[in-house]
Amino acid sequence: MNAQVTNPLSQEILIVDDNPENLRLLSQILEEEDYKVRISKSGHQALKIIEKKTPDLMLLDIMMPDLDGFEVYEEVKKRIDKPFPVIFISAMNFVKQKLKAFQSGAVDYIEKPFYVEEVKARVKSHLTIEDQKRELELKNLELKKAKEKLKQAERFALIGEITAKVTHEINNPINFISLGAQSMVQESQEVTRMCDQVYNIIKSTANKELLEEIDRAYEQSEFAETKEGLIEISNHVNQGAKRVGKLIGNLKQNLISNAKEKALFNPNKSIEEACEIVEMLSNKNFRMKKDLKAECELLTFEQNFFQILLNIIKNAEEAIPDQGGELTLSSRCKQNLLHITIGDNGQGIKEKEIGKIFAPSYTTKKKQGGTGLGLAITKELLNEVGANFDVESKMGKTRFNLTFDLAR
Numbered sequence: 001m002n003a004q005v006t007n008p009l010s011q012e013i014l015i016v017d018d019n020p021e022n023l024r025l026l027s028q029i030l031e032e033e034d035y036k037v038r039i040s041k042s043g044h045q046a047l048k049i050i051e052k053k054t055p056d057l058m059l060l061d062i063m064m065p066d067l068d069g070f071e072v073y074e075e076v077k078k079r080i081d082k083p084f085p086v087i088f089i090s091a092m093n094f095v096k097q098k099l100k101a102f103q104s105g106a107v108d109y110i111e112k113p114f115y116v117e118e119v120k121a122r123v124k125s126h127l128t129i130e131d132q133k134r135e136l137e138l139k140n141l142e143l144k145k146a147k148e149k150l151k152q153a154e155r156f157a158l159i160g161e162i163t164a165k166v167t168h169e170i171n172n173p174i175n176f177i178s179l180g181a182q183s184m185v186q187e188s189q190e191v192t193r194m195c196d197q198v199y200n201i202i203k204s205t206a207n208k209e210l211l212e213e214i215d216r217a218y219e220q221s222e223f224a225e226t227k228e229g230l231i232e233i234s235n236h237v238n239q240g241a242k243r244v245g246k247l248i249g250n251l252k253q254n255l256i257s258n259a260k261e262k263a264l265f266n267p268n269k270s271i272e273e274a275c276e277i278v279e280m281l282s283n284k285n286f287r288m289k290k291d292l293k294a295e296c297e298l299l300t301f302e303q304n305f306f307q308i309l310l311n312i313i314k315n316a317e318e319a320i321p322d323q324g325g326e327l328t329l330s331s332r333c334k335q336n337l338l339h340i341t342i343g344d345n346g347q348g349i350k351e352k353e354i355g356k357i358f359a360p361s362y363t364t365k366k367k368q369g370g371t372g373l374g375l376a377i378t379k380e381l382l383n384e385v386g387a388n389f390d391v392e393s394k395m396g397k398t399r400f401n402l403t404f405d406l407a408r
């Protein structure tokens with residue numbers, strides 16, 4: 001590992017010893033090495049210093065009048081969450097004493113009288129180990145985050161794959177259902193028309209008894225409602241099937257295509273279709289104001305472009321209150337640039353949060369199942385296509401501005 005040894009000037013060493021001569025000598029040695037040195041003549045004073053600011057390393061004498069070194073170290077461990085290396089320094093050079101020091105968690109033990117070079121070497125080596133430990137912890141944390149990200153990505157890839165398969169499987173049956181539902185509307189209208197015709201024929205024969213019997217049977221079976229219901233229900237089935245068919249078709253075309261090549265396309269179609277999906281999936285009552293006047297063609301992966309829009313428009317829809325609001329979309333081509341804006345009059349984004357919204361896992365919608373990945377992916381896709389983007393927001397209004405380069 002390539003540990004970056006921290007500059008001694010930024011490392012603080014606390015020396016605790018009741019002997020002023022020792023304190024003076026040790027300070028001098030370590031100051032010569034450019035460490036920042038703090039001293040304490042007693043255990044109590046040392047605890048106060050540490051509570052204010054933890055040092056990077058402590059040289060701790062064992063035999064002191066008030067609290068001895070072991071007691072000081074026990075107190076430190078109780079009071080401080082973040083551990084730092086402690087080296088005991090003592091004239092009591094029994095093996096038992098040394099063992100006690102190491103068992104308490106000290107990283108080293110220096111015997112008095114000490115050798116200057118030995119103190120320097122041991123301090124330096126423990127600070128280096130500490131640096132390496134910190135670096136390792138940081139790397140571990142990064143690794144853990146990367147692993148989590150990978151797991152999320154795998155999960156999403158799997159969901160994407162399943163969605164693609166399900167969409168593919170649903171596509172054909174939904175077309176049958178849709179066609180069937182259309183015929184059902186026509187046939188049920190035809191059946192009721194025929195019933196009415198037969199009834200009128202019987203009526204015209206003036207067979208009173210038969211007519212009364214038919215009227216009774218009609219009444220008993222609530223035939224009038226059944227007729228109306230039949231037409232109404234088949235209309236609903238037809239509308240529902242059409243809606244699902246359109247959604248599936250839209251998803252299949254825009255999200256699940258495996259286009260390996262960039263294509264030239266008019267952006268307005270993607271914007272319209274992304275809006276359509278968001279509208280279909282929403283149960284809010286909102287208006288969409290579209291002002292799509294881009295009359296140019298963009299050369300990029302259509303699927304990526306669609307995903308960018310879908311994420312931003314979906315967020316806009318999620319930001320507006322349940323009782324309703326307004327989404328505004330505009331597109332323009334000017335001087336080889338395509339400008340798209342997506343605005344909403346929803347809850348807005350706090351100024352200090354704006355910088356965070358593109359970070360992976362940043363979400364204010366945890367309860368509603370938000371993952372925080374939408375804008376992180378959007379940012380990557382925008383960077384991939386070389387688009388510029390910014391977000392303006394104040395309470396009650398948000399606008400995403402996207403600019404794509406049309407030069408090929």
Ligand SMILES: Nc1ncnc2c1ncn2[C@@H]1O[C@H](COP(=O)(O)OP(=O)(O)O)[C@@H](O)[C@H]1O
Binds near residue numbers: 315344362364376
């Ligand atoms: N139009 C918007 N209005 C208000 N907040 C927004 C808007 N777009 C994004 N945000 C904020 O950015 C966060 C991150 O968005 P995103 O990455 O798509 O994750 P998610 O939608 O899963 O929360 C959202 O949780 C929300 O706080």
Ligand SMILES: [Mg+2]
Binds near residue numbers: 311314315374375
């Ligand atoms: Mg989102």
